[in-house]
Amino acid sequence: MKYTSTRDKTISILPSQAIIQGISKDGGLFVPKTIPKIDNLMELTEMDYRELAYLIMSKFFTDLEPSLLREAINEAYGEKFSHREIVNLVKVKDRYILELFHGPTYAFKDMALSILPHLLRIALKTNNVNKEVVILTATSGDTGKAALEGFADVEGIKIVVFFPEKGVSQIQKLQMITQEGENTFVVGIEGNFDDAQTGVKTIFNDIKFKEIMDKHGYILSSANSINVGRLIPQIVYYFYGYLNLLKQGEIGEGEKINIVVPTGNFGNILAAYYGKMMGLPVNRLICASNENNVLSDFFNRGVYDRRRELILTSSPSMDILISSNLERLLFYILNEDDGAVKDKMEGLSKNGFYRIENINLDDFYGDYSREEEVTNTIKDVFNHDGYLMDPHTAVAYSVYDKYRLRTKDDTKTIIAATASPFKFGKKVADSIGLNTYEKDEFQILKELEDRTGIKVPEGIASLREKKVKHNNYCRKEDMKKILCKFLKVGEAFD
Numbered sequence: 001m002k003y004t005s006t007r008d009k010t011i012s013i014l015p016s017q018a019i020i021q022g023i024s025k026d027g028g029l030f031v032p033k034t035i036p037k038i039d040n041l042m043e044l045t046e047m048d049y050r051e052l053a054y055l056i057m058s059k060f061f062t063d064l065e066p067s068l069l070r071e072a073i074n075e076a077y078g079e080k081f082s083h084r085e086i087v088n089l090v091k092v093k094d095r096y097i098l099e100l101f102h103g104p105t106y107a108f109k110d111m112a113l114s115i116l117p118h119l120l121r122i123a124l125k126t127n128n129v130n131k132e133v134v135i136l137t138a139t140s141g142d143t144g145k146a147a148l149e150g151f152a153d154v155e156g157i158k159i160v161v162f163f164p165e166k167g168v169s170q171i172q173k174l175q176m177i178t179q180e181g182e183n184t185f186v187v188g189i190e191g192n193f194d195d196a197q198t199g200v201k202t203i204f205n206d207i208k209f210k211e212i213m214d215k216h217g218y219i220l221s222s223a224n225s226i227n228v229g230r231l232i233p234q235i236v237y238y239f240y241g242y243l244n245l246l247k248q249g250e251i252g253e254g255e256k257i258n259i260v261v262p263t264g265n266f267g268n269i270l271a272a273y274y275g276k277m278m279g280l281p282v283n284r285l286i287c288a289s290n291e292n293n294v295l296s297d298f299f300n301r302g303v304y305d306r307r308r309e310l311i312l313t314s315s316p317s318m319d320i321l322i323s324s325n326l327e328r329l330l331f332y333i334l335n336e337d338d339g340a341v342k343d344k345m346e347g348l349s350k351n352g353f354y355r356i357e358n359i360n361l362d363d364f365y366g367d368y369s370r371e372e373e374v375t376n377t378i379k380d381v382f383n384h385d386g387y388l389m390d391p392h393t394a395v396a397y398s399v400y401d402k403y404r405l406r407t408k409d410d411t412k413t414i415i416a417a418t419a420s421p422f423k424f425g426k427k428v429a430d431s432i433g434l435n436t437y438e439k440d441e442f443q444i445l446k447e448l449e450d451r452t453g454i455k456v457p458e459g460i461a462s463l464r465e466k467k468v469k470h471n472n473y474c475r476k477e478d479m480k481k482i483l484c485k486f487l488k489v490g491e492a493f494d
């Protein structure tokens, strides 16, 4: 298996190299040159999560030593997850909620970030790289903590996380700034997630800066969802969810399902699209946005237009106007025309938008929900069905409700649940009618626990006692500078 770039198909590199590099030097994203197929799903229903993960990942990461890959999977998807089956499928009314938040940081990012450090370690070994790796990560809240947790104290790796100081929830922030581990660095930046992400991309694309780093024995890599080491592990749970329904007899062999995904950077839903290309019977992928509805506009009008103000919502991990992973979908729908992808992406960066014409986007359905709809959805689903959702999941649920009303499509449907409601306690508590006025976050969580009978997860409750370890703040222009400070690189640069 080789990987190429969405912007330059002459590039051809091994899976391990794609994991190490993170992003292609032409600015494009790595994509596998062929899509492996998985058939005979009926025969896979007895597999546990790890076996299935191995089956899928081994098809994409062909140059990683099989025994090491297996070990990595066992290590990643083990006791760190509070659910024995790693993910949990809950039926609410006639829909199936696929809970992806039972990992160490209570968001779906753990599904991939618990294995990425292992993949990177093996990839470095495979390529005899002896440099120290510096993971640069921009986060809208959940990636940062999941990456810190995954990479903390991993030898030969340093991790630097940039988060928008004012764009994450109180719990998300506490989770990050209390992170332990000598190799971890956390910085709040002035600006929003797109600023953080653009800043990180700029660093990656700065050849001179990379040379300086190289001279000091550092190699830069990314833990953002553009890395194939994150994308591929995310395919696994869609198959797992489907196989679970098959096993329980909820669906028949070959029966198609819809998948609804609360979307930000387009990584999670893209993994479902890969699943479909690999043979997972999928009818429609429903892309749910919050009020930052660039993607919803894209699927409805064929125009991707980021020329608008970013709105801070109660689903901060989706407060994004530049959905990086959409570039990979573009690559496929433009018939793998690398020149055309390059044109569109350059258009986006120069003009703030691009348009696609005469392209069939029927695999997808895009819509968005407003804050008030999110609030009502959390309330109604809790009151009527006793199921408590976080605001991201509620965006998906609400968009699906509207989809059902509009299309009357009663295809069986999986909704991806991406975070624990306790990560966004205030919003959830407000939505179900608790009085949160002038109460501190932990008091709110306790009341939420009392009202719902669902225990506050240990890792969140314990944040209260944790020491703040990181107290860094910088302007987006100064990200390089602060990085150099962390790495004790003293060279002048602009």
Ligand SMILES: *Cc1c(COP(=O)(O)O)cnc(C)c1O
Residues within 6 Å of the ligand: 107, 108, 109, 142, 143, 225, 262, 263, 264, 265, 266, 267, 268, 269, 317, 318, 392, 393, 418, 419
């Ligand atoms: C990151 C995140 C999302 C968005 O996922 P993408 O892969 O960026 O589309 C949705 N919900 C939660 C809770 C997240 O952390």
